Amino acid sequence: MLTAKDVEQAYERIHSYVHRTPLLTSRTLNEISNFQVFMKAENFQKSGSFKIRGAMNFLLSMDRQSRDRGVVTGSSGNHGQALALAGKMLGIDVKVVVPQDASPAKVIAIQGYGAKLERFGTSSTERLRRAQEISEQERRVFVPPFDHYWIMAGQGTVGLEILEQLDEVDAILVPCGGCGLIAGISTYVKERRPSVRIYGVEPEQSNSTYLSFKAGQRVELHNIHTIADGLRTASPGELTFPIVQRYVDDILLVSEKEIAQAVVFLLERCKVLVEPSGAVTVAAAMFRKLPSGNGKIVAVLSGGNVDRQKLCEIFAMAES
Numbered sequence: 001m002l003t004a005k006d007v008e009q010a011y012e013r014i015h016s017y018v019h020r021t022p023l024l025t026s027r028t029l030n031e032i033s034n035f036q037v038f039m040k041a042e043n044f045q046k047s048g049s050f051k052i053r054g055a056m057n058f059l060l061s062m063d064r065q066s067r068d069r070g071v072v073t074g075s076s077g078n079h080g081q082a083l084a085l086a087g088k089m090l091g092i093d094v095k096v097v098v099p100q101d102a103s104p105a106k107v108i109a110i111q112g113y114g115a116k117l118e119r120f121g122t123s124s125t126e127r128l129r130r131a132q133e134i135s136e137q138e139r140r141v142f143v144p145p146f147d148h149y150w151i152m153a154g155q156g157t158v159g160l161e162i163l164e165q166l167d168e169v170d171a172i173l174v175p176c177g178g179c180g181l182i183a184g185i186s187t188y189v190k191e192r193r194p195s196v197r198i199y200g201v202e203p204e205q206s207n208s209t210y211l212s213f214k215a216g217q218r219v220e221l222h223n224i225h226t227i228a229d230g231l232r233t234a235s236p237g238e239l240t241f242p243i244v245q246r247y248v249d250d251i252l253l254v255s256e257k258e259i260a261q262a263v264v265f266l267l268e269r270c271k272v273l274v275e276p277s278g279a280v281t282v283a284a285a286m287f288r289k290l291p292s293g294n295g296k297i298v299a300v301l302s303g304g305n306v307d308r309q310k311l312c313e314i315f316a317m318a319e320s
């Protein structure tokens, strides 16, 4: 089980290694959405996303022997980037399996942090299986992207900071991929301040958490096409999903065009660069996907890693 105490202990471990990111506000966003919105700016986090929190907590929780053997993961981007940076900061050897078609910016970032890189397959299932194979062959510890209590506890520190930064809050909006982030945040927040509602946000075209939540069991998707590459997960995790069922109030869906428009809005009006996966929460607020009666809300901006080619696609999509 994951508890708020685990999140507090994770925070003790990681807080000197990560940024305490600010809560941003925008009068225009408040007017458009009819909520008072606070944006938790994890796009300014080290490595460009919240994933450094879970990665750092995982590495700091490992025993000495495992650290000496090094770690491995499979990731299309942010988790690999975060683990590479966390490993560099702690002097732990990291190997990352990325898809054959990984974006050049992400590959350069991973290599820039000094991690070893292997290209394999195109799906997350393929590269996670390859990473597990490498873990056995090279006796490295496999670091999963979301389905592990150490990872969830690290991601949950986003929720801990939000409650410290804001005395009153009605609801927190969290992007859902494999649900490590929302599992950590919801566990902490529901145990420490149960009146706060937690909403997951997913792209309509990658709605495995939504479908699983409604069905009461994990649903797996194939052929996922969304601009939000951090949310292209086939299904919520085995360990994360029961927490979602227990603590999450509802899952909200946003369209591709709404996501693109949120990214453009954040750039033009708020002067911040947020990747599509991180902008789904603002899209949900802008297009009023959550029930009224939530006055003060927090939208988690989960990351800001997006390259210029992708940005061009986003601009085109927002206009379409």
Ligand SMILES: *Cc1c(COP(=O)(O)O)cnc(C)c1O
Pocket (backbone or CB within 6 Å): 049, 051, 078, 079, 145, 146, 155, 175, 176, 177, 178, 179, 180, 181, 182, 230, 231, 233, 275, 277, 278, 302, 303, 304
């Ligand atoms: C990984 C990621 C998510 C989803 O997190 P999960 O823990 O897999 O639900 C959301 N946004 C960004 C930017 C990410 O990198």
